[in-house]
Amino acid sequence: MERLQKVIAHAGVASRRKAEQLIVEGKVKVNGKVVKELGIKVGENDRVEVEGIPLEREEPVYLLLYKPSGVISAVKDDKDRKVVTDFIPYIKQRIYPVGRLDYDTSGILLLTNDGEFANALMHPRYEVEKTYVAKVKGVPSRESIKILERGVVLEDGKTAPAKVKVISFDKRKQTTILEITIHEGRNRQVRRMLEAIEHPVLKLKREQYAFLTLSGLSTGDSRELSPHEVKQLRALVLHGKNRA
Structure with missing residues (x-):
């Protein structure tokens, strides 16, 4: 037996918080009856409907x-x-x-x-780290690297501090390879951070997600x-x- 909101979340219908909201709003039925209690538990044989649609329980992948x-x-x-x-x-x-x-x-x-x-x-909030390798235009100064490490002010607010390592640079071609680790996930965040210090991305790859x-x-x-x-x-x- 598992809590109803957890079963809904595991089915991929909504996050657990959203599932709780759907339950409270009376949009969830168990065995044909509307359920508004968050503490209820259901088993494999219980029939769950969310907004009139039967829940298809799948093995987690x-x-x-x-x-x-x-x-x-x-x-x-x-x-x-x-x-x-x-x-x-x-x-x-x-x-x-x-x-x-x-x-x-x-x-x-x-x-x-x-x-x-x-x-x-x-x-x-849970700070799961993601590590990227970026090839950028130009050779960032030490101060530019420090800006990334302290946090960059973007149009949607200041980023959290990043971990930055210079892997290599090519003075002739004026390009640099950087390793950047962040734990946020804003839209195009790494690209925007590097554009903000005037070293736009030429190529970007996420090499690590947590471990x-x-x-x-x-x-x-x-x-x-x-x-x-x-x-x-x-x-x-x-x-x-x-x-x-």
Whole structure:
């Protein structure tokens, strides 16, 4: 038996908080009866409906994809461009990306059908670190690097401090390779941070998500996370909650 809001979240219908709201608003039925109590638990044989639609319970799936550049972080696209789920045709469950990577950005992207898990990982409060490698135009000064490390003022507010490492630079070509680690997930954040210090991105790749890497994968490849990896990710989020 599991709490109703958790079952709804695991089915990918909504986050747990949104599921709680739907329950309180009387939009959820269990075995044909409207339920407004948040403490109720349901089992596998109970029939759950959310806003009149029967809940399809699926086995939870947790995947890591090496997203290629030039692919949309979505399950469908109205312009008929390639989307990340095109690379995972063998999964029957309704999976979706955890956050997103920009169209022109490659690297690690997680996909799941576990709404609660996805929302927890995306919440900036829990500080799940993501590491990017960026090839940028020009050679950033020490002061420019310090601006990234302190936080950059963008149109939607100041970013949290980043960890920055200069991997290499080419004075002749006037390009630099930087490693940047952040825990936020704003739209095009790394690109905007680097534009703000006047070193626009030429190429960007997310190489690490928490402790997960692209080891053993080629672009377009995917693999299932092991139960231990899923447990580790949950522990990271729990640690973040306790810290918050």
